[in-house]
Amino acid sequence: MRVVKRLLLAVVLLAAGCGVPVDDEPRDLDRPRTSVSSAPVPDRFGSALERVYLVRDGALVRVVRRVPVAPSAQQMLADLLAGPSSAEQRDGFTSALTTTRIGGMTITQHRATVAVAEPSEYGGRTDEMLAYGQIVCTLTSQGAEVGTVQFTSGGSPLSVPRGDGSLSTGPLTIADYADLLTS
Numbered sequence: 001m002r003v004v005k006r007l008l009l010a011v012v013l014l015a016a017g018c019g020v021p022v023d024d025e026p027r028d029l030d031r032p033r034t035s036v037s038s039a040p041v042p043d044r045f046g047s048a049l050e051r052v053y054l055v056r057d058g059a060l061v062r063v064v065r066r067v068p069v070a071p072s073a074q075q076m077l078a079d080l081l082a083g084p085s086s087a088e089q090r091d092g093f094t095s096a097l098t099t100t101r102i103g104g105m106t107i108t109q110h111r112a113t114v115a116v117a118e119p120s121e122y123g124g125r126t127d128e129m130l131a132y133g134q135i136v137c138t139l140t141s142q143g144a145e146v147g148t149v150q151f152t153s154g155g156s157p158l159s160v161p162r163g164d165g166s167l168s169t170g171p172l173t174i175a176d177y178a179d180l181l182t183s
Helices: 002-016 073-082 086-090 126-141 174-180
Strands: 048-056 059-067 102-108 111-116 148-153
Touching: 048 073, 048 126, 059 126, 059 174, 073 102, 073 126, 111 126, 126 148, 126 174
Parallel strands: 111 148
Antiparallel strands: 048 059, 102 111
16 A cells, blocks of 8 residues: 555656646736737737628628637727738728727627717718628627627717618617628
8 A cells, every 4th residue: 555655646746747837927928919000910820710801892701810819809899990911901802991990899788889989971981881891790790799789979879871871870780781791
């Protein structure tokens, strides 16, 4: 019995010496920083998928990106606002969000409320339909975190164009932009 205990102790001590070393203090891991900029998203690779909607030939097209970790809705919005990567640009993708200013986003009970800093004074233009469609389709495409999207400006509901040209202040889904989707 004593030999078994010594053997077990030796195995435990050997196993304790293997593995990942422990740091004395916490440190940041190398992961992408979340920031909203006008620079295009860098070409990245990873094990998770991010679905964003970009514009090509006047239509919304779903683009699947490989990213290091599954993105939150906030990260997806930041990546969408950053625009297409250089590879996506070479493939003819653009963004209708180049002049759109987003003041922030909150999510409550699967509804994203996106605050638009300065809405356009020209309602119902095709590029506005594409811009709002990019946001709605991107935020609702990733899964269960966001089911609908509503827009506000100055704390009040904002009337935005749907894919058929009609205006809506209510919550929107990808179905509201079906007329603009292509594969």
